[in-house]
Amino acid sequence: MAKGYIRMKTDQDLFNSDVKDLANAVKKLATHVIKLGSLGFGSTFLEWLAAFAAIYLLILDRTNWKTNILTSLLIPYIFLSLPSLLFSILRGEIGKWIAFVAVVLRLFFPKRFPDWLELPGAFILLTVAAPSLLADTVRDSWVGVLICLAIAGYLLQEHIRASGGFRNSFTKANGLSNTIGIVLLFIYPVWALVLDVL
Numbered sequence: 001m002a003k004g005y006i007r008m009k010t011d012q013d014l015f016n017s018d019v020k021d022l023a024n025a026v027k028k029l030a031t032h033v034i035k036l037g038s039l040g041f042g043s044t045f046l047e048w049l050a051a052f053a054a055i056y057l058l059i060l061d062r063t064n065w066k067t068n069i070l071t072s073l074l075i076p077y078i079f080l081s082l083p084s085l086l087f088s089i090l091r092g093e094i095g096k097w098i099a100f101v102a103v104v105l106r107l108f109f110p111k112r113f114p115d116w117l118e119l120p121g122a123f124i125l126l127t128v129a130a131p132s133l134l135a136d137t138v139r140d141s142w143v144g145v146l147i148c149l150a151i152a153g154y155l156l157q158e159h160i161r162a163s164g165g166f167r168n169s170f171t172k173a174n175g176l177s178n179t180i181g182i183v184l185l186f187i188y189p190v191w192a193l194v195l196d197v198l
Contacts, residue, residue, distance in 0.1 A: 045137050047083045049083075050185055050188035051078055052183075054077050054081070054181075057074055057155075057185075058120075060159070060177065062116045070154075070158070071119070073151045073154065074119075074151075075119055075123045076147065079130070080145075080147055084163050087139070090124065090127045091129070101120040102124060103125075106121065132156075142192075142196050144194065146193075148189040149186070151185070152189065155182050156179075156186075159179065159182055163179075
């Protein structure tokens with residue numbers, strides 16, 4: 001009959017076990033940091049991309065995109081998707097001064113106030129005067145993301161209809177740039193919903 005001996009762990013065995021546990025913990029920490037860091041960077045980058053795509057579409061509307069599409073819907077889209085840094089700057093004193101100047105120009109010098117400043121002026125007024133329920137709660141929730149998604153879907157559908165079909169929206173000279181801008185509007189809300197589900 002073989003005798004079974006219980007081997008006692010030595011200090012070296014305990015040290016090796018601790019090093020292995022520490023290495024596993026560092027690997028898990030690095031994995032989580034990379035995952036969360038890339039998700040945060042991705043969200044911020046896509047927020048900026050969506051806001052610039054909406055501004056790009058507003059500029060196109062004033063230059064060569066003369067259709068019956070409600071481009072004024074881009075104002076609430078920009079309001080809801082504008083990155084927090086830029087939003088807080090525009091909601092502060094700088095935005096109040098810009099809104100004040102815009103209102104004074106519009107009231108006292110209406111002939112000098114160009115038509116192309118109507119929508120940016122409305123955006124500044126919306127940003128400055130919005131109640132905190134909209135500015136803080138709805139903007140940072142899935143409700144704001146769903147509103148952005150609905151606006152992007154509506155604009156894409158109207159653009160395809162105005163272009164004369166799906167194929168024409170990608171093949172016409174001005175249709176392609178508009179379609180790319182509208183498709184970029186989808187990226188941020190879809191990504192934010194995916195992150196909300198995760």
